[in-house]
Amino acid sequence: MDLKSLIRTIPDYPHEGIMFRDITTLFGDARGFRRTVDELVQPYAGYKIDAVAGIEARGFILGGAVAHQLSVSFIPIRKKGKLPWRTIGADYELEYGTDRVEIHEDAIAPRARILLVDDLIATGGTTAAGIELLRRTGAEVVGCSFVIELPDLNGATVLDKLGVPFHALVQFEGT
Numbered sequence: 001m002d003l004k005s006l007i008r009t010i011p012d013y014p015h016e017g018i019m020f021r022d023i024t025t026l027f028g029d030a031r032g033f034r035r036t037v038d039e040l041v042q043p044y045a046g047y048k049i050d051a052v053a054g055i056e057a058r059g060f061i062l063g064g065a066v067a068h069q070l071s072v073s074f075i076p077i078r079k080k081g082k083l084p085w086r087t088i089g090a091d092y093e094l095e096y097g098t099d100r101v102e103i104h105e106d107a108i109a110p111r112a113r114i115l116l117v118d119d120l121i122a123t124g125g126t127t128a129a130g131i132e133l134l135r136r137t138g139a140e141v142v143g144c145s146f147v148i149e150l151p152d153l154n155g156a157t158v159l160d161k162l163g164v165p166f167h168a169l170v171q172f173e174g175t
C-alpha cells in the first residue's frame with residue numbers, strides 16, 4: 001500500500017514557501033490508517049516499552065493508537081498552558097520566536113522506557129524538546145516514530161546527536 005499517495009500536500013500553508021503535509025487524508029482512509037499504525041509499531045514489537053509519548057496534536061492520534069497496540073500507557077506532551085496539574089516544560093525555537101512543550105510532573109514512572117511518536121520530523125526541534133523533557137524525569141527514550149520525514153531539514157542529525165534512533169514511514173523532499 002502506498003501511504004505517501006494518501007498524504008495531501010497543501011502549498012503555501014500556513015505561510016508562503018511551506019509545503020504542508022496533511023495527514024488527515026491518511027487518517028480518513030481506514031486501511032491506510034491501520035497500515036500506518038502497524039508500521040509505526042512494527043520495529044518495537046518484542047521491545048520492552050513502558051509507555052508511548054505523543055506530541056500535541058497529531059502525535060496524540062497516532063501515539064494513542066500505537067500505545068493501544070503495544071498494550072502500554074500513553075503520555076500526552078502538550079503545548080504550553082494546556083495541562084491542568086503541575087507541569088515541567090522545555091522551550092524550543094520556532095522560525096519566529098519560541099514555544100514550549102509540557103508534561104505533568106508525575107506522568108512518568110522512574111526509568112520508564114518510552115517510545116516518542118509524532119506525525120512529522122522537519123528540523124527536529126519539537127522532537128528534541130520532547131526528548132529533553134522526558135529525560136529530565138529520568139525516563140529513557142528508546143526511539144522515535146514518525147509518519148513523515150523531511151530529510152532536507154536535517155532532523156536526523158539532531159536525533160543522532162541526542163543518541164535516539166528513529167524511523168519514518170515516508171520521506172518528502174524540500175521544506
Ligand code: AMP
Pocket residue numbers: 018019020021022055058118119120121122123124125126127155175
Ligand atoms: P520540527 O520541530 O521542525 O521538526 O517540526 C515538526 C513539527 O512541526 C511537527 O509537529 C509537525 O506537525 C509540524 N510540521 C513542520 N513542518 C511541517 C510540514 N511541512 N507539514 C506539516 N507539518 C509540519
